[in-house]
Amino acid sequence: MARIIVITSGKGGVGKTTTAAAFSMGLALRGHKTAVIDFDVGLRNLDLIMGCERRVVYDFVNVINGEANLNQALIRDKRCDQLYVLPASQTRDKDALTKEGVGAVIEELSKTFDFVVCDSPAGIEHGAMMAMYYADDAIVVTNPEVSSVRDSDRMLGILSSKSQRAETNAEPIREFLLLTRYSPERVAHGEMLSVEDVQEILSMDLLGVVPESQAVLNASNAGTPVVLDKISPAGQAYGDMVARYLGEDVPHRFLAVEKKGFFSRLLKRG
Amino acid sequence: MGLLDYFRGQRPKGSATVAKERLQILVAHDRAERNRPTYLLNMQRDILDVIRKYVAVDMDAVSVNYEQDDDRETLEVNIVLPEPAEERA
Ligand SMILES: Nc1ncnc2c1ncn2[C@@H]1O[C@H](COP(=O)(O)OP(=O)(O)OP(=O)(O)O)[C@@H](O)[C@H]1O
Ligand SMILES: [Mg+2]
Numbered sequence: 001m002a003r004i005i006v007i008t009s010g011k012g013g014v015g016k017t018t019t020a021a022a023f024s025m026g027l028a029l030r031g032h033k034t035a036v037i038d039f040d041v042g043l044r045n046l047d048l049i050m051g052c053e054r055r056v057v058y059d060f061v062n063v064i065n066g067e068a069n070l071n072q073a074l075i076r077d078k079r080c081d082q083l084y085v086l087p088a089s090q091t092r093d094k095d096a097l098t099k100e101g102v103g104a105v106i107e108e109l110s111k112t113f114d115f116v117v118c119d120s121p122a123g124i125e126h127g128a129m130m131a132m133y134y135a136d137d138a139i140v141v142t143n144p145e146v147s148s149v150r151d152s153d154r155m156l157g158i159l160s161s162k163s164q165r166a167e168t169n170a171e172p173i174r175e176f177l178l179l180t181r182y183s184p185e186r187v188a189h190g191e192m193l194s195v196e197d198v199q200e201i202l203s204m205d206l207l208g209v210v211p212e213s214q215a216v217l218n219a220s221n222a223g224t225p226v227v228l229d230k231i232s233p234a235g236q237a238y239g240d241m242v243a244r245y246l247g248e249d250v251p252h253r254f255l256a257v258e259k260k261g262f263f264s265r266l267l268k269r270g
Numbered sequence: 271m272g273l274l275d276y277f278r279g280q281r282p283k284g285s286a287t288v289a290k291e292r293l294q295i296l297v298a299h300d301r302a303e304r305n306r307p308t309y310l311l312n313m314q315r316d317i318l319d320v321i322r323k324y325v326a327v328d329m330d331a332v333s334v335n336y337e338q339d340d341d342r343e344t345l346e347v348n349i350v351l352p353e354p355a356e357e358r359a
Contacts, residue, residue, distance in 0.1 A: 145289075146292060149293055149297075153301070154300060157304045190284020190285070190287065191284050191286055193286050197286065197289075201290070201294060202297075
C-alpha cells in the first residue's frame with residue numbers, strides 16, 4: 001500500500017511543483033519507489049521541472065480514458081530508477097479528471113509504489129479537489145505573505161471536510177506546513193512574517209523552511225529537481241524536509257541571517 | 271547592508287507585525303464561517319416568515335448567531351420587534 005501525499009496550497013505560484021519534484025526525488029533517492037503525478041491538466045509543468053518533457057508520450061488523462069495503460073504513461077527518471085513521473089496533458093480540459101478515474105489510477109499505483117505524490121494545481125477548483133481527494137498526507141506549501149497564509153488556512157478547511165478521509169469519517173489527513181521562499185534578512189527587518197508567526201496562525205506541524213534561493217531558478221532552467229543541488233541552501237532544506245517526513249529528527253536550518261564579513265571571519269579563525 | 275537598512279532593522283514594528291495582526295483576525299473569521307452549519311440561512315428565512323405573519327418587521331429583524339467551542343454549540347436568535355406606535359410619536 002502506497003502512502004498518498006498531496007502538495008497543495010490554494011494560492012498559485014508558491015512553489016508546489018518545485019516541492020513535488022524535490023520531494024519525490026528525495027524519497028526516491030532514499031530507496032522508496034515513488035510516483036509523482038501532475039494534476040495541473042491544461043498547463044503541464046511538472047515534466048519540465050523534472051526534465052523529462054521530451055519523453056512524454058501518454059499522459060494522466062490518456063490513462064483515465066483507457067487510451068493507454070499506466071506502464072505506457074509512466075516515465076522512469078534517468079537519474080534515479082525508483083522515481084516515475086505521470087505527466088498531465090496540455091490540451092484536455094480539467095473535467096477529464098473524474099473521481100472514479102483518478103481513484104482507479106491511484107489504486108493501481110498503490111499496489112507497486114511506496115509513495116504517490118500529487119502535484120496540485122492552484123485554486124480550489126476541480127483539479128485541486130481531485131489532487132487532494134485521496135490523500136493520506138498533505139504538504140501545504142505556504143509563502144510568508146498574507147494571501148498565501150490565508151489560502152493555506154482555507155485549504156486546511158477543505159482537507160478536513162471534502163477529502164475521502166473526511167467523507168468516510170476515517171482518520172483525518174495529516175497536515176504539514178512547508179514554508180517556502182523564506183528570507184531571514186527580510187524577517188529580521190520586520191518586513192516578512194516569521195516562521196513562528198505563520199506557525200502560530202496556522203497551528204500546523206512544520207515540515208520545513210525553504211529559503212528564497214537562486215538555486216531554484218537554476219534547477220528549473222536545467223530540469224533538475226533542486227534537491228539534487230546539495231550545495232545550495234534550498235537543495236539542503238528540501239533534503240532535510242524529506243528526512244523529517246520519513247521520521248528523522250533533523251533540526252531546522254537557514255532560519256537566521258547568515259553571518260557575513262568581518263565578524264564571521266573572525267569567528268571562523270577562532 | 272546599507273546604513274539605511276541598518277536603521278530600519280532597529281525598528282521593531284515593521285509591516286510584518288501589521289500582516290500578522292490582520293491575518294489573525296481574518297483567519298479567525300474564516301474559521302468561524304466554515305464551522306457554521308449550512309442550514310442557518312434557510313432557518314433564518316423561515317423564522318422571519320413566521321414572525322411576519324404576525325408582526326411587520328424588516329428583513330434584517332432576525333439575526334442568527336452561531337458559536338462553537340470545545341464542548342458545546344450555541345445558537346443565538348435575536349429578533350428586533352418594531353417600537354410600539356405611542357413611543358414613536
Ligand atoms: N525557494 C524558492 N526560491 C526562489 N524561487 C522559488 C522558490 N520556490 C519556488 N520559486 C519560484 O517560484 C515560481 C513558482 O514555483 P512553482 O511553479 O513551483 O509554483 P506552483 O505553486 O507550482 O505554481 P502553480 O500554482 O502555478 O502551479 C517559479 O518561478 C519558481 O522557480
Ligand atoms: Mg505548479
